[in-house]
Amino acid sequence: GAVVSQHPSWVICKSGTSVKIECRSLDFQATTMFWYRQFPKQSLMLMATSNEGSKATYEQGVEKDKFLINHASLTLSTLTVTSAHPEDSSFYICSASDTGGYEQFFGPGTRLTVL
Amino acid sequence: RKEVEQDPGPFNVPEGATVAFNCTYSNSASQSFFWYRQDCRKEPKLLMSVYSSGNEDGRFTAQLNRASQYISLLIRDSKLSDSATYLCVGNTGRRALTFGSGTRLQVQP
Numbered sequence: 001g002a003v004v005s006q007h008p009s010w011v012i013c014k015s016g017t018s019v020k021i022e023c024r025s026l027d028f029q030a031t032t033m034f035w036y037r038q039f040p041k042q043s044l045m046l047m048a049t050s051n052e053g054s055k056a057t058y059e060q061g062v063e064k065d066k067f068l069i070n071h072a073s074l075t076l077s078t079l080t081v082t083s084a085h086p087e088d089s090s091f092y093i094c095s096a097s098d099t100g101g102y103e104q105f106f107g108p109g110t111r112l113t114v115l
Numbered sequence: 116r117k118e119v120e121q122d123p124g125p126f127n128v129p130e131g132a133t134v135a136f137n138c139t140y141s142n143s144a145s146q147s148f149f150w151y152r153q154d155c156r157k158e159p160k161l162l163m164s165v166y167s168s169g170n171e172d173g174r175f176t177a178q179l180n181r182a183s184q185y186i187s188l189l190i191r192d193s194k195l196s197d198s199a200t201y202l203c204v205g206n207t208g209r210r211a212l213t214f215g216s217g218t219r220l221q222v223q224p
Contacts, residue, residue, distance in 0.1 A: 034211055034212075036214075042216060043202070043214045043217060044159065044202075044212075044214040045214075046211050046213075049211055091156070093158050093159075095212075103161065106158040106159055106160070107158060108157070108158050109156075109157070109158045111156070
């Protein structure tokens with residue numbers, strides 16, 4: 001199957017700092033990438049959908065100025081958590097689908113801990 | 116009401132047992148369904164797609180009942196390695212997936 005990588009796999013930062021998470025499709029072109037967040041013992045919740053070369057579409061309740069998404073190429077999308085606070089601590093997972101769009105391939109996730 | 120609802124479990128079963136998980140969905144516009152498996156602190160991995168005609172892959176059988184908006188997963192001859200959280204997932208066609216909260220399975224020796 002297709003491979004999606006995420007970097008970093010985990011990050012610990014101080015409150016108020018910004019954290020950038022990268023999501024890359026390694027062997028296919030991802031026209032659409034999705035960012036999910038998962039709190040402990042809860043389901044994955046979609047945060048936003050990003051299409052290459054256009055602005056991301058954010059889900060209700062997700063602040064677009066706090067969670068900046070850039071999808072500048074067909075193989076890379078980034079999520080920047082600006083001015084992170086402890087309540088932003090979570091497991092952030094990206095997924096990507098190719099032009100066919102049927103299956104989504106998930107990255108390994110990034111565990112963010114904000115102190 | 117959640118779009119995709121699952122019994123959180125945990126289901127504790129002995130090795131070799133048969134176990135079934137159910138899932139209901141509320142959005143009748145949902146077009147396709149999947150079962151994903153998620154191990155602790157890992158990303159979800161696709162287990163199988165779910166079709167109205169039923170779908171079998173080895174020890175795993177998935178079924179979709181559109182009239183009742185109900186999805187099932189049957190695992191036969193449970194292995195210790197089957198211990199995980201099983202996520203019922205729907206797709207309304209706008210390409211993002213809607214995840215259930217998951218059903219935890221613990222297979223015991």
